[in-house]
Amino acid sequence: MEQVEQNKSVFLNTSLIATTGVLAAAVFWGTSFGVAKESMLYTGVLMFLVIRFCCTLLVIFPFVVKKLNRQVWRQLAPTGGVLSVIYLAESYGLKYTAASNAAFLISLFIIFTPAVDALFNRHKLTVTDLFAGCIAIAGVWLLVGDSLNTVTFNIGNILILIAALGRAAFVVTTKKKMNKQHCDPMVATFIQLSVVTAVCIGLLIFTVPADQFIIPSAPEFWLYISYLVIFCTLFAFYFQNYGVKHTSPTQVSFLLGLEPVFGGLFAHWWLGEQFEQLQWVGAGMIVLAAMFISFRPKKYSPI
Known part of the structure; x- marks a missing residue:
């Protein structure tokens, strides 16, 4: 009896930690949207991404170096290409739209994912998916519109929507690849971010004049980078995976669905x-x- 109570206590503690x-x-x-937007005041988008992910890879490398192999690289490298599009679109989008707008628009990936999954795996969308999609479209109309009758999509909003669509494709393709080739999620993260870093370095070299390679010396910039690397990448990815393991995928989806709320409040x-009143409604x-969408049964979980 005492053992049962002890096991129950351990389970509750683990569940509480995961939640x-x-x-x-x-x-x-x-x-992260507000912090990234501030960071890019000190340097260009590509240099910001190169610095951010080089620092991230240096931190992750000691934990994955013994687990890397050529087969896993071949299997997961293409998903890194998708992630490159996401980060580039998201970062450039942040330069031209509000951080609060970006936080809410990027959450549309949860709505886009069932559609992308249906396209990739050739099955029909459910009524639930279509209903949620209609609500989301109406919400976007109010969020980025000047009034009930007009909607103005600036380049920033369009890029964030592309990033959201990219996130949906990333979830579906990564899940498919990892089903074929099982590997540690941290290893997958390292490989994907390595591809992102290589793409950004290539673009930086070929599109930005050498005299514009600005590595900021301001302490504030490096504080922002440290925050993004430690808390928004390592900590967040670890506890996302920990949560999937020790709670239900629905609970994880629900909690992560609060991301835009915190993003909007932080930007405010x-x-x-x-935000105008109609924007808050949207x-x-x-x-x-x-x-x-998070509360319906689904064939995939957040990656």
């Missing part, structure tokens, strides 16, 4: 960004649609 960790990951990912508090509809 708290995933919620913290949602907070960190939400704040730290960057002073303001943002709420996007979150509602994401939550609705």
